[in-house]
Amino acid sequence: MDEIEKLKIENEELKKMNAVKSDLISISAHQLRTSLSALKWILRMFIDKDLGKITSEQEGFMQKALDSNERMIVLVNDLLTLNHAENTVIKFNFKEVNILELLEQTLFEFYGESHKKEVELIFLKDYKDLPKVKCDEEMIRVVFQNLIENAIKYSNIKDKVVISLKYSEVNKEIEISIHDSGIGIKEEDKSKIFEKFFRAENAKTKDYIGSGLGLFTTKHIIENHKGKIWFVSDQDNGTTFFVSLPTI
Numbered sequence: 001m002d003e004i005e006k007l008k009i010e011n012e013e014l015k016k017m018n019a020v021k022s023d024l025i026s027i028s029a030h031q032l033r034t035s036l037s038a039l040k041w042i043l044r045m046f047i048d049k050d051l052g053k054i055t056s057e058q059e060g061f062m063q064k065a066l067d068s069n070e071r072m073i074v075l076v077n078d079l080l081t082l083n084h085a086e087n088t089v090i091k092f093n094f095k096e097v098n099i100l101e102l103l104e105q106t107l108f109e110f111y112g113e114s115h116k117k118e119v120e121l122i123f124l125k126d127y128k129d130l131p132k133v134k135c136d137e138e139m140i141r142v143v144f145q146n147l148i149e150n151a152i153k154y155s156n157i158k159d160k161v162v163i164s165l166k167y168s169e170v171n172k173e174i175e176i177s178i179h180d181s182g183i184g185i186k187e188e189d190k191s192k193i194f195e196k197f198f199r200a201e202n203a204k205t206k207d208y209i210g211s212g213l214g215l216f217t218t219k220h221i222i223e224n225h226k227g228k229i230w231f232v233s234d235q236d237n238g239t240t241f242f243v244s245l246p247t248i
């Protein structure tokens with residue numbers, strides 16, 4: 001092998017490693033932001049005394065925590081913007097997971113945020129013995145977090161967000177839907193919604209915090225589980241995202 005050939009191979013290896021690194025940064029930063037946002041709403045509820053009286057000293061500490069939290073959110077957002085990666089490689093850790101439980105846990109994280117926005121979260125769950133799904137629990141949690149976070153974020157005040165689970169005996173798959181009655185997605189934006197960093201104009205103008213990475217990540221994860229993701233949306237009237245995952 002001549003020197004040029006060797007350099008070409010090394011270059012390819014470096015490109016691959018760089019892509020892995022970039023994706024890890026994107027995904028961890030995006031998740032960090034979701035958790036920081038959840039924390040923000042909890043701290044806000046304390047400061048606004050939604051959870052009962054607190055002393056002025058306690059309020060001072062809460063305010064400091066909130067300020068640090070805001071700074072971290074800005075930092076993470078910048079990190080996300082900086083990190084442009086084109087190739088995506090993530091290692092998945094598959095195990096048997098109870099999807100209903102996972103969805104309930106994830107919903108719990110969002111009660112603070114939905115309460116603040118007066119959005120009602122409704123979970124329609126009729127099943128007791130749903131078959132398990134072989135998946136990477138943390139990655140599917142990321143999927144649910146992204147979709148629920150968006151549904152609340154793009155809802156109007158006092159709207160309802162309805163989450164439901166369905167099992168198809170015929171297709172041997174679980175279908176999860178997350179419905180909101182919010183801003184919706186314009187016809188011309190529909191084909192771009194899963195693209196990296198894409199944010200529709202109606203999402204940007206209303207000043208919603210976002211990076212345009214959530215749905216890109218979500219789709220990538222679902223496809224790595226041999227699942228499907230799609231949506232129906234009506235501009236100004238709301239959106240429903242669907243995820244289907246094969247059961248064991």
Ligand code: ADP
Nearest residue numbers: 150154184199200203210211212213214215239
């Ligand atoms: P963001 O961080 O901007 O929310 P996402 O990748 O999660 O990024 O979503 C990409 C874009 O898709 C959003 O900026 C928004 O334009 C649109 N979008 C996603 N979910 C919804 C929804 N539930 N209702 C309306 N628009 C949505």
